[in-house]
Amino acid sequence: MNPILSVFETSPDRGRGLARDMRVRWALEEVRQPYDVRLVSFSALEEPAHRARNPFGQIPTYEDGELSLFESGAIVLHIAEQHSGLLPVDVTARGRALAWIFAAIDTVEPPIFDLDIAGIVEGGKPWHAERKPMLEDRVRTRLRELAAWLGERDWLEGEFTAGDLMMVTVLRRLQGSDLLGEQPGLAAYVARAEARPAFSRAFASQKAVYDNAEGRSA
Numbered sequence: 001m002n003p004i005l006s007v008f009e010t011s012p013d014r015g016r017g018l019a020r021d022m023r024v025r026w027a028l029e030e031v032r033q034p035y036d037v038r039l040v041s042f043s044a045l046e047e048p049a050h051r052a053r054n055p056f057g058q059i060p061t062y063e064d065g066e067l068s069l070f071e072s073g074a075i076v077l078h079i080a081e082q083h084s085g086l087l088p089v090d091v092t093a094r095g096r097a098l099a100w101i102f103a104a105i106d107t108v109e110p111p112i113f114d115l116d117i118a119g120i121v122e123g124g125k126p127w128h129a130e131r132k133p134m135l136e137d138r139v140r141t142r143l144r145e146l147a148a149w150l151g152e153r154d155w156l157e158g159e160f161t162a163g164d165l166m167m168v169t170v171l172r173r174l175q176g177s178d179l180l181g182e183q184p185g186l187a188a189y190v191a192r193a194e195a196r197p198a199f200s201r202a203f204a205s206q207k208a209v210y211d212n213a214e215g216r217s218a
């Protein structure tokens with residue numbers, strides 16, 4: 001039995017691979033683990049069957065035999081632990097990769113998320129224009145710090161790990177803003193990751209769900 005990933009039936013990201021199932025799809029593609037998807041409508045997110053899989057009524061969820069998981073970071077970590085290729089075996093290198101997973105979710109993603117959500121929720125408010133520079137500066141600070149670490153490296157710790165996978169999915173949420181372009185090293189880092197065949201396969205399968213729902217040919 002393949003693991004089952006719950007994803008949006010019609011993703012608001014319009015097939016741009018920005019919803020958080022993308023990082024799980026990408027991890028599964030990196031380790032060549034086939035999977036099935038359960039398409040979930042917005043109303044189904046509220047239903048008891050889905051709440052049993054995710055107490056917060058969100059996607060993605062992941063079922064593998066007896067194991068049912070929610071939280072994209074926990075799912076990617078589980079996949080990386082079950083298969084070789086996304087976490088180094090050496091305990092020191094593994095610790096560093098884990099640190100980058102947490103850095104992506106807990107240090108870099110929050111200011112990016114806040115900026116994105118402010119645009120969606122407060123965009124029409126008269127005070128949004130005053131608040132936006134502060135939100136952008138919080139993102140700029142993190143990007144500058146991350147770019148300083150990355151320097152001339154291809155990946156955060158030499159070889160590609162689940163830490164890079166998580167970080168790139170976080171940075172991709174800046175698509176449509178100029179902030180990533182202000183750090184050419186980070187923009188190149190994202191492009192390098194997007195050029196990985198596993199990323200392309202994950203992106204195509206996420207987009208196919210959207211195209212299918214919209215009645216487009218993929």
Ligand code: GTB
Pocket residue numbers: 011012013014018019020021045057058059060070071072073
């Ligand atoms: N911390 C959780 C995790 O990492 O798994 C957060 C999961 C989460 O935010 N899920 C969102 C969700 O289910 C979808 S991914 N939302 C429905 C709800 O809360 O009712 C977030 C997302 C949505 C849309 C875009 N987009 O349009 O670009 C990007 C990201």
